[in-house]
Amino acid sequence: MSTEVVVRESGEVMSREKIELIKQTVAKGATDLELDLFLHACKRTGLDPLMKQIYAIKRWNGQEKKETMAIQTGIDGYRLIADRTGRYAGSDEPVYEVGPEGYPSIASVTIYKMIEGQRCAFSSSARWTEYVQTTREGQPTAMWKKMPFLMLGKCAEALALRKAFPAELSGVYTHEEMMQADNEPRHAIADHKQTAQAKINELRSEGAASGSSRPDPATPVPATGTLTPLADAAWKRWLLYVEADDERGTVLADFKEREDITTLSVIKPVNRARFINEFCAYAAERGVTVDTNEATV
Numbered sequence: 001m002s003t004e005v006v007v008r009e010s011g012e013v014m015s016r017e018k019i020e021l022i023k024q025t026v027a028k029g030a031t032d033l034e035l036d037l038f039l040h041a042c043k044r045t046g047l048d049p050l051m052k053q054i055y056a057i058k059r060w061n062g063q064e065k066k067e068t069m070a071i072q073t074g075i076d077g078y079r080l081i082a083d084r085t086g087r088y089a090g091s092d093e094p095v096y097e098v099g100p101e102g103y104p105s106i107a108s109v110t111i112y113k114m115i116e117g118q119r120c121a122f123s124s125s126a127r128w129t130e131y132v133q134t135t136r137e138g139q140p141t142a143m144w145k146k147m148p149f150l151m152l153g154k155c156a157e158a159l160a161l162r163k164a165f166p167a168e169l170s171g172v173y174t175h176e177e178m179m180q181a182d183n184e185p186r187h188a189i190a191d192h193k194q195t196a197q198a199k200i201n202e203l204r205s206e207g208a209a210s211g212s213s214r215p216d217p218a219t220p221v222p223a224t225g226t227l228t229p230l231a232d233a234a235w236k237r238w239l240l241y242v243e244a245d246d247e248r249g250t251v252l253a254d255f256k257e258r259e260d261i262t263t264l265s266v267i268k269p270v271n272r273a274r275f276i277n278e279f280c281a282y283a284a285e286r287g288v289t290v291d292t293n294e295a296t297v
Contacts (some may be wrong), residue, residue, distance in 0.1 A: 094153035124159035
């Protein structure tokens with residue numbers, strides 16, 4: 001029996017093994033229909049998913065009450081798509097307005113496209129408040145704090161490129177533009193904390209009334225399933241591996257900020273494997289590969 005599967009939108013015949021490879025790497029959690037759409041975007045843009053030039057990210061959609069897929073690339077992918085049209089005629093350097101805290105408040109970029117022999121300008125602006133990715137405390141994450149002008153400039157350039165090349169770029173967004181989609185409203189964080197504290201107080205009251213010695217619900221729950229406690233030596237080896245690469249180290253700092261972890265030494269052995277797996281998934285969404293085998297998880 002043939003293992004080939006026809007992906008309808010793109011018309012490409014693919015093996016089930018290749019489909020599963022894409023689903024497990026650059027289109028995690030995608031259904032066959034979502035993969036159909038993703039591969040159609042790959043064909044239309046000419047970007048290679050297995051080279052991580054384009055990938056699909058699933059995020060929780062509060063309005064639809066389910067996870068929805070967004071197709072993303074990097075700013076280099078956008079430039080490549082525009083250049084392949086033969087009509088991309090370069091761009092100006094970003095122009096910034098600086099806010100009171102020293103961060104850019106607005107970035108504006110102009111790109112040029114040849115239309116009937118004329119070099120035409122397409123300009124767009126990106127605002128800091130609309131695109132900055134923040135921690136749970138509302139502060140810029142590591143990448144946005146370290147390179148605020150570069151990050152906002154990329155967002156403005158992506159907007160200008162999409163304005164100039166809508167047929168080629170519609171439906172595909174850059175990673176920098178979509179980082180803000182992971183932000184959680186600060187009022188929602190406060191609500192979560194209040195709910196959690198109320199539940200903890202309730203459980204403590206029940207335990208005191210019954211005289212039971214139930215554990216403090218604030219105590220971390222050991223990892224379950226195939227996850228086992230990770231020894232100090234393996235944990236340190238994995239951390240050294242991650243921090244040895246600047247890109248992995250930056251993503252780790254970003255992840256720590258988002259999870260509100262000040263130091264990794266507070267993570268108990270029973271929770272280390274879970275932390276590694278969640279961090280690897282977070283890094284993969286940003287196009288960074290992290291090997292879990294370095295810690296023999």
